[in-house]
Amino acid sequence: xxxxxxxxxxxxxxxxxxxxxxxxxxxxxxxxxxxxxxxxxxxxxxxxxxxxxxxxxxxxxxxxxxxxxxxxxxxxxxxxxxxxxxxxxxxxxxxxxxxxxxxxxxxxxxxxxxxxxxxxxxxxxxxxxxxxxxxxxxxxxxxxxxxxxxxxxxxxxxxxxxxxxxxxxxxxxxxxxxxxxxxxxxxxxxxxxxxxxxxxxxxxxxxxxxxxxxxxxxxxxxxxxxxxxxxxxxxxxxxxxxxxxxxxxxxxxxxxxxxxxxxxxxxxxxxxxxxxxxxxxxxxxxxxxxxxxxxxxxxxxxxxxxxxxxxxxxxxxxxxxxxxxxxxxxxxxxxxxxxxxxxxxxxxxxxxxxxxxxxxxxxxxxxxxxxxxxxxxxxxxxxxxxxxxxxxxxxxxxxxxxxxxxxxxxxxxxxxxxxxxxxxxxxxxxxxxxxxxxxxxxxxxxxxxxxxxxxxxxxxxxxxxxxxxxxxxxxxxxxxxxxxxxxxxxxxxxxxxxxxxxxxxxxxxxxxxxxxxxxxxxxxxxxx
Amino acid sequence: xxxxxxxxxxxxxxxxxxxxxxxxxxxxxxxxxxxxxxxxxxxxxxxxxxxxxxxxxxxxxxxxxxxxxxxxxxxxxxxxxxxxxxxxxxxxxxxxxxxxxxxxxxxxxxxxxxxxxxxxxxxxxxxxxxxxxxxxxxxxxxxxxxxxxxxxxxxxxxxxxxxxxxxxxxxxxxxxxxxxxxxxxxxxxxxxxxxxxxxxxxxxxxxxxxxxxxxxxxxxxxxxxxxxxxxxxxxxxxxxxxxxxxxxxxxxxxxxxxxxxxxxxxxxxxxxxxxxxxxxxxxxxxxxxxxxxxxxxxxxxxxxxxxxxxxxxxxxxxxxxxxxxxxxxxxxxxxxxxxxxxxxxxxxxxxxxxxxxxxxxxxxxxxxxxxxx
Numbered sequence: 018x019x020x021x022x023x024x025x026x027x028x029x030x031x032x033x034x035x036x037x038x039x040x041x042x043x044x045x046x047x048x049x050x051x052x053x054x055x056x057x058x059x060x061x062x063x064x065x066x067x068x069x070x071x072x073x074x075x076x077x078x079x080x081x082x083x084x085x086x087x088x089x090x091x092x093x094x095x096x097x098x099x100x101x102x103x104x105x106x107x108x109x110x111x112x113x114x115x116x117x118x119x120x121x122x123x124x125x126x127x128x129x130x131x132x133x134x135x136x137x138x139x140x141x142x143x144x145x146x147x148x149x150x151x152x153x154x155x156x157x158x159x160x161x162x163x164x165x166x167x168x169x170x171x172x173x174x175x176x177x178x179x180x181x182x183x184x185x186x187x188x189x190x191x192x193x194x195x196x197x198x199x200x201x202x203x204x205x206x207x208x209x210x211x212x213x214x215x216x217x218x219x220x221x222x223x224x225x226x227x228x229x230x231x232x233x234x235x236x237x238x239x240x241x242x243x244x245x246x247x248x249x250x251x252x253x254x255x256x257x258x259x260x261x262x263x264x265x266x267x268x269x270x271x272x273x274x275x276x277x278x279x280x281x282x283x284x285x286x287x288x289x290x291x292x293x294x295x296x297x298x299x300x301x302x303x304x305x306x307x308x309x310x311x312x313x314x315x316x317x318x319x320x321x322x323x324x325x326x327x328x329x330x331x332x333x334x335x336x337x338x339x340x341x342x343x344x345x346x347x348x349x350x351x352x353x354x355x356x357x358x359x360x361x362x363x364x365x366x367x368x369x370x371x372x373x374x375x376x377x378x379x380x381x382x383x384x385x386x387x388x389x390x391x392x393x394x395x396x397x398x399x400x401x402x403x404x405x406x407x408x409x410x411x412x413x414x415x416x417x418x419x420x421x422x423x424x425x426x427x428x429x430x431x432x433x434x435x436x437x438x439x440x441x442x443x444x445x446x447x448x449x450x451x452x453x454x455x456x457x458x459x460x461x462x463x464x465x466x467x468x469x470x471x472x473x474x475x476x477x478x479x480x481x482x483x484x485x486x487x488x489x490x491x492x493x494x495x496x497x498x499x500x501x502x503x504x505x506x507x508x509x510x511x512x513x514x515x516x517x518x519x520x521x522x523x524x525x526x527x528x529x530x531x532x533x534x535x536x537x538x539x540x541x542x543x544x545x
Numbered sequence: 546x547x548x549x550x551x552x553x554x555x556x557x558x559x560x561x562x563x564x565x566x567x568x569x570x571x572x573x574x575x576x577x578x579x580x581x582x583x584x585x586x587x588x589x590x591x592x593x594x595x596x597x598x599x600x601x602x603x604x605x606x607x608x609x610x611x612x613x614x615x616x617x618x619x620x621x622x623x624x625x626x627x628x629x630x631x632x633x634x635x636x637x638x639x640x641x642x643x644x645x646x647x648x649x650x651x652x653x654x655x656x657x658x659x660x661x662x663x664x665x666x667x668x669x670x671x672x673x674x675x676x677x678x679x680x681x682x683x684x685x686x687x688x689x690x691x692x693x694x695x696x697x698x699x700x701x702x703x704x705x706x707x708x709x710x711x712x713x714x715x716x717x718x719x720x721x722x723x724x725x726x727x728x729x730x731x732x733x734x735x736x737x738x739x740x741x742x743x744x745x746x747x748x749x750x751x752x753x754x755x756x757x758x759x760x761x762x763x764x765x766x767x768x769x770x771x772x773x774x775x776x777x778x779x780x781x782x783x784x785x786x787x788x789x790x791x792x793x794x795x796x797x798x799x800x801x802x803x804x805x806x807x808x809x810x811x812x813x814x815x816x817x818x819x820x821x822x823x824x825x826x827x828x829x830x831x832x833x834x835x836x837x838x839x840x841x842x843x844x845x846x847x848x849x850x851x852x853x854x855x856x857x858x859x860x861x862x863x864x865x866x867x868x869x870x871x872x873x874x875x876x877x878x879x880x881x882x883x884x885x886x887x888x889x890x891x892x893x894x895x896x897x898x899x900x901x902x903x904x905x906x907x908x909x910x911x912x913x914x915x916x917x918x
Contacts (some may be wrong), residue, residue, distance in 0.1 A: 387787055
């Protein structure tokens with residue numbers, strides 16, 4: 018095997034060829050190629066679930082690829098554990114830190130190493146680690162216990178761990194997700210210092226701004242396939258990157274009938290809410306949905322979409338503001354209250370929220386119906402009626418399984434989503450919120466889900482569709498709100514066929530934080 | 546390249562484990578469980594022979610000592626009865642992933658509650674059995690439920706780890722009963738209460754020997770019927786009632802349960818109380834069916850802990866628990882024949898480890914492939 022020196026002046030350090038990785042029901046990486054040059058910061062972009070972390074976990078030795086090869090400095094390598102990868106000079110800092118809170122920084126850095134062998138001469142290592150930190154601008158007290166450190170400092174410990182192990186390639190998985198803005202600058206300085214020392218960095222993110230700010234070159238993954246590999250970040254616009262991330266490939270001739278919207282069903286008024294980490298996620302957000310219309314929420318992942326759907330469904334408390342459903346306040350009530358008021362909810366996470374994996378399809382179908390006749394009869398569950406209902410829905414919604422006693426964890430993503438939609442829609446909701454209902458599904462399944470949503474619209478239900486797929490929103494929705502950092506940047510009416518580029522560009526700008534009125538003002542200025 | 550070839554030469558066959566992507570056939574779990582018990586017995590046999598015993602003879606002895614004739618079968622069932630109820634108690638809590646390690650304490654408190662009816666006395670000694678027995682059952686269940694409520698409430702309101710709280714409450718229960726039998730209810734200074742009046746004892750088979758001579762000497766008591774009825778009712782609660790559905794949903798995925806509008810906090814308390822009540826009923830059955838007086842040693846004999854093992858062995862299925870309890874009753878009984886402690890306990894332990902490990906085969910399959918891909 019002869020290794021060609023690449024034509025660029027920089028040397029190739031890591032090459033991944035044709036990587037395939039499958040999970041039950043998902044093709045996470047579909048023949049992905051990836052090249053990392055010596056001394057670059059390489060941005061790896063993609064939506065949630067696009068396969069970025071999977072690809073990098075393969076490179077870091079956590080996952081084993083089913084096909085494809087990894088070459089480091091031209092030599093093929095087989096990694097069966099992260100230790101192998103570290104020995105080859107590749108280390109990863111995960112999104113969720115892997116530190117021991119009760120131990121000091123030094124102890125955490127040394128954890129798992131062969132040195133020191135028996136006697137822990139910690140002061141000596143303390144000064145070594147302090148010096149290493151100094152070199153890369155990673156300020157952290159080696160004697161501090163990890164639980165006393167801020168999230169940003171903990172991240173520095175993770176980076177120190179890898180540097181101490183002498184890695185040449187550092188993979189950072191969504192490093193900015195946990196950081197405050199001023200900490201992000203510090204992180205970027207560290208990464209630049211590492212480059213200056215001859216190291217290479219892979220920077221995983223779904224945030225366009227950051228990637229174009231820090232990365233030399235960018236690769237984009239979309240649904241497990243590389244849509245761009247190694248483009249210079251100087252030569253590509255954010256809009257173009259956004260398009261590569263969200264894609265433009267699903268254009269079905271959807272039979273979208275004309276519907277006259279009715280009364281306002283869902284009214285979200287000026288809500289404020291926090292995310293799981295206690296940081297503000299929704300900051301004065303208002304929107305409404307009327308009967309017989311599909312309203313979209315567009316935006317890059319992590320701008321408050323999940324929290325919005327959780328506040329509406331009652332799974333999350335809001336600090337301020339209220340959510341009205343048909344005139345009744347449903348926010349800060351139990352989820353049961355919303356269900357009883359005709360709310361259907363297709364959650365983002367179908368495996369961990371939307372279904373009980375070890376229970377049967379029948380048990381999952383009756384999740385919101387077991388409190389009432391015909392499933393509840395004389396205080397007991399009528400399993401015959403439940404099985405009958407499940408079989409009817411299996412027929413009506415094309416759920417492809419041998420029988421309804423199958424546990425849902427064995428279903429493919431598309432089949433599971435049909436089970437969830439069947440359950441939600443068969444409750445004849447007056448309002449439905451669907452979050453990423455087509456994520457991870459194949460083309461046929463996506464079309465099925467789209468048709469079901471349109472049927473809801475025609476039946477006079479109000480539908481709120483949260484999606485990162487711009488094309489999906491443009492083809493299904495009557496109106497689209499664009500969300501950015503927990504606020505609505507503006508509202509856009511969708512006129513039907515023939516979406517022009519200008520509209521996509523406007524939404525793209527709003528998705529990166531420019532309010533609609535500002536765009537229009539600038540437009541007027543430019544035209545005038 | 547040369548390096549990787551040499552690895553392949555050394556290992557021509559590669560064993561890989563991968564998650565099952567489809568449901569195994571219906572007979573498969575039963576076969577796996579049965580094989581696991583077989584493997585456990587073989588491992589136990591090896592250890593017996595290391596200890597200088599003859600494994601085959603030991604096992605034959607165990608079988609004879611527990612199922613050899615109608616007399617020992619009856620004894621086996623007497624041993625199995627408290628285990629059935631303790632295991633049912635554990636199973637309902639475990640189904641909701643509440644790790645109630647306190648069936649032992651709830652069992653003892655149940656015995657205490659039932660005894661209090663006689664000893665306080667709540668009912669006079671002349672009370673007919675058809676009043677005595679139901680009242681004592683209720684008292685036993687109430688006392689057990691209280692002992693389950695405490696950790697349940699702490700878990701629900703303050704997220705106190707139920708493993709620790711239930712375990713600690715076991716010691717409290719023993720100390721509490723000791724206080725009463727050492728002091729208040731002592732029988733002439735001995736650490737036990739006076740014997741209960743006959744009307745407060747659960748009827749045994751031998752009590753009917755006048756009508757059916759074959760029952761002479763058989764100590765199987767009404768507790769068995771209580772256990773079986775409780776198992777059937779519990780099966781209905783879990784698999785056919787609205788509450789049972791909520792318990793199963795929470796146990797499998799609390800997030801999904803919340804999504805379905807189920808109040809988890811309330812269910813934690815109720816399930817811990819049901820669990821405690823079942824264990825308490827077991828204590829009541831043991832004190833009124835076998836011991837016939839309040840005394841710590843024969844009650845705190847580890848039934849609550851054996852119940853944990855049996856609940857897992859039966860995969861939390863109430864009806865299978867009956868069968869598994871009889872198996873363990875036999876092991877306990879035969880154990881006394883062979884050795885007061887040691888080997889039989891060890892076999893119990895090996896069976897449990899093998900069964901839990903065998904669960905792996907239900908979720909993963911093992912693929913053996915040639916070195917070259």
